[in-house]
Amino acid sequence: MPPRRANPRRVKLHRIYSAAELAACLGVHKNTVRHWQANGLEPVSKGRPTLFDGETVRAFLAKRNASRKRPCPPGTLYCFKCRQPRPPAMGMVEASCQNATTGNLSAICEVCGTMMHRRTRLSAIASIMPNLDVQIREAGPRICERTEPSLNCDNRKD
């Protein structure tokens, strides 16, 4: 069962919610709210009933959702074997141009040796792979004809 992702925008900023109200507002079980609380969602006060401030809830959920997306931080590619972003072995990345604006980055996972791929805008390579040795491979006809899918963390919709 895919985990349900609560939409922070459903929470009103300037409102105080009880756990039950919050659960109803976000369409989650009350236990989910307790789980959030155990994972760092701060109630307004320690007293009973437990009350949550909308602004705090929003910030908590936005941060939580963002961390679940597993975006690749700069200098990493997503390794499907390790199931997390990994730096390239020996800092070596190969970039192949697909067309004038897009390219595929390939590198070997530093940890497990699996080939990793990441699609990128060519203009973004310097910021995505700072301080790394990126070898640009010009697109020859052979490369353009390849139909190999790009395993790209940015395309992951989970």
Ligand SMILES: [Zn+2]
């Ligand atoms: Zn790996």
